[in-house]
Every structure is written in structure tokens, then in C-alpha cells.
Amino acid sequence: MSLQYVDPTVSRKKFEREIAEYRALENKYRERGWLLVHAEFPKVLIVLAAPKLIPAAIVMGVAFDYTNYDAAPPSVRIVNPFTGEPYKFKELPNPLNRALPRQEIAVPGIPAAARMMLAGAQPYMQPHQPDDIPFLCLAGVREYHDHPAHSGDVWELHRTSGAGRLVRLLEIIHRYGIEPLIGFGVQLVPQVGFNYGPPPP
Secondary structure, eight states: OOOOOSOHHHHHHHHHHHHHHHHHTHHHHHHTTEEEEEEETTEEEEEEEETTSSSOEEEEEEEEEOTTTTTSOOEEEEEOTTTOOBOOGGGOSOOOEEEOOEEEOOOTTSOGGGGEEEOOEEESEEOSSTTSOOEEOSTTOHHHHHSGGGTTSOGGGTGGGTTTOHHHHHHHHHHHHTTTOOSOOOOOOOOOOOOOOSOOO
16 A cells, blocks of 8 residues: 555546546447446546457456556556456466567578568566566556666656556556457366266165
8 A cells, every 4th residue: 555645635636637537438438348436536446348248248357546646657456356356467367468579580591571470479467476466567557667677767757648547558458458358268178977876775
């Protein structure tokens, strides 16, 4: 839990601006599967569903903490949509994979068009260990800017760009966490066992 060191009136006003921006298009967001469940300074909980699936499915919750906004970026966690508990990395319904750009591999004698390869995918959700609560590895998120590996990419470089805005962060999570869903996966695991008749007398 972060302590509020910024004048709460300032942070609350900026928080209310985020909620007002969301509410202005709330019906459109609901059609996309975004459901605003809780919005009371400094916390927001949005549940993300996949309405294109039949039946539609609730996929994840996203918890935002706008304490000290915007002197500090918001905290963002992917959470259980029913309990609000943050998922551990191994429990995530989706690690928000993004495709890495194609890279040219250096192979002499091969035409340039044939030297391109797909580098793979990288998740936006990053843990230290599978049992850790992962963080959204994205500029504009408190956990990203607090991470020692990002000490050169400080919040102040992104603060005026809208990087911590509620709708912007939801757009990214939706793009990588909801849009790729195309259906339900069902696994049937056959099990062999014994059938018993009535017990002997």
C-alpha cells in the first residue's frame, strides 16, 4: 500500500478526470467487454470479458491504484475478477504476449528478403519467479518505473505523454489479452480405472 504524499486534492482531481473520460464512452467500452466494477479514489477495478466468444467469457480483472497520480504513475495488476486478488504469473489467464519485430539474420549469399525471421513473442507481464505476482512491463506503470532494470526510463519522461492514462493502459491490455482469444480450449484426458460389482457376501 503506497502512502499518499501528493496533495490528495490534486491526485483526486486527476483521478476523477480519468473516470470521467472512461464514463463518457462507457457504453462503447461495455460492448467491447470492459466492465467498470469499482471506482473510488484511488482504486479502480475493470473486468475484461471476451464478448466475441460464445458464450461470452469473463477473462480477467485489472486493478489500478492512482495513489500520488500523476507525480507517480498508477500501479496496474492483473487480478482475479471475482476476488480482486492479484494473479501469480503461473495463474495468469494470459501473459499478454506481443510479437517481437522481425529481424534480419546475417547469412552471406542469402537475398535480403529471405533473411528476415520472426524473433518470437515476449509477454508484457513479467515475473521474477513463477510464484511471483507479475508486473505490467510498460512505461506508464508504477511497477515498471520502480524496477531497477528501468532506472534509465524514468516516469518524468512519459508523464506528459498520457502513458499512465486509464483508457490507454486498458487499450494495451485489451489488445494483447482479449483480442487474440478465438475460442475455448477443451482438453479431454481419458482415465483408466476398474469397475466393481457389488461387494461379496
